[in-house]
Amino acid sequence: MDTTALLWLIGAAGSGKTATGWAVFRELAAAGVRAAFVDGDQVGMAYPAPPGDRDNEHVKARGLGALWAGYRAAGVQCVVAAGGVGTAATVADFAAQVPGAAMTVVELTVDAAERQARLIGRGSADLVEPAAALAAAFDRAPLTEHRVDTGGRTVDEVARLVLDRVGRPAAGAGPWPPRRFPAPEPIAGERVPLLWVCGATGVGKSTVAFPVFLALLAAGERAAYIDLAQVGWARPEAPGDPGGHLLRARNFGALWRSHRAAGSRVLVVSGSGGGPADMRRYLDAVPDCDPLVVRLDARPDVLAERVLMRSKGIGVELPGDELRGLAGADLDRAVAAAQAEAVRLAADGVGAVHLDTSDRSPEQLAAGIHARLVRRGGGAAAP
Known part of the structure; x- marks a missing residue:
């Protein structure tokens, strides 16, 4: 059974998922935990998106699964993933890519005014309305009991709050095992x-x-x-x-x-x-x-x-x-x-x-x- 921990940060755009995820990853590694980090957007860049999946969530889920096996084989104890998610069905899709993993989902929240200011500040004004709609959907039907407010806090403060909320994986599991990955199998079809x-x-x-x-x-x-x-x-x-x-x-x-x-x-x-x-x-x-x-x-x-x-x-x-x-x-x-x-x-x-x-x-x-x-x-x- 897979006992590798997956700490997955979700939330509307502007809530601080990527920055917080990286800070959590950095803190775990500094504490001696063999950790990995995955940005959901970065592993989902295969377009155009299929019909019915405007945000390419299924491709992102498959991307996480593609990296998951490699990190497990490398001896990672905890994978920190950051990426938005829209529905309970998407959560199930992501979970299916990491069967048996010890998955904990944390939603990051922030009030509307600060979320809008963050998005405009980074040149993403077009995301203000979709982010507000997704945040409202999360409020109506939360996908996890773990919710952390990022408003008015530094990234490192939020990272510590997340880890205090869900617990910290134990360090001291020894050095990395040797990295022996099987040779890639041929892929059928034209080059x-x-x-x-x-x-x-x-x-x-x-x-x-x-x-x-x-x-x-x-x-x-x-x-x-x-x-x-x-x-x-x-x-x-x-x-x-x-x-x-x-x-x-x-x-x-x-x-x-x-x-x-x-x-x-x-x-x-x-x-x-x-x-x-x-x-x-x-x-x-x-x-x-x-x-x-x-x-x-x-x-x-x-x-x-x-x-x-x-x-x-x-x-x-x-x-x-x-x-x-x-x-x-x-x-x-x-x-x-x-x-x-x-x-x-x-x-x-x-x-x-x-x-x-x-x-x-x-x-x-x-x-x-x-x-x-x-x-x-x-x-x-x-x-």
Whole structure:
């Protein structure tokens, strides 16, 4: 029987699910609990959504299930998941993906005025009305007895309230077991296009790759998007798997299988895959894909400026951004590490296509990559 704990945070948009989930994950790991984190939105990016499932909840549920087996095999004690949910049927759908798990559902709440202010502040004014409707539905028919008000509290305060409410998994289960994942099984059917945008930390991988994904959807393609950083959050660090590439590659392959089963016919990937040997692990995990690997480069001064911008919180905020908030000597080390990484990737000859991003906008880069993908037969031209 599966005794791995699943702590699942639900709630309307603006309630603080992702931020709180990451803080809970971080606190558990610091206490010695072998923990993992899953952002429901990040494992559900396979569109267009099927009829009757506007928010793609079934795809998100399958995505959680795809990563669940990998985390269990890696020896995780507790998975912290963050993601909205609309109905009791959706809860049952998610639970079916993790049979036998020790699942606890916590709803995060916040009053209407603060929820609206949060959403507008992050540029999501279009979510104000849907969030209000979902919060009202939760009030009428709560899906869990565990409800935590996030209003007027810091993220860390809310994380502690959640853990005080549901209890903390015991630490001290020993070190991570060896990471031995079975080789990926072949996938039946024709090979499909894969675009992988890689490069040094801070160069702008997701900033370029995600618009390509959106262009594919606009052209009518059934496409999936996977950010490699979001499929392997497991802490404390495991010996024998530097960078977590063994776990990430396993989860990457499993998540793609889930998305392909949902109908995806093009895969867009962003993220660093380590050196050539590690990158081969990722590609071997998706044997049904015909890859186009694009490496983004930038001059050292431009890369330093982009790392600085990330440290100041400029750009899209994603869970686990280790550059955010850095200053002083820590920021200097991050800049030096990114510049060294860029030199190493160039020396290793990573990527069939190399694009210097120093003097080109993300929109220009994305349009050029999309056009190249179309020429290779990897998607229709955007309207």
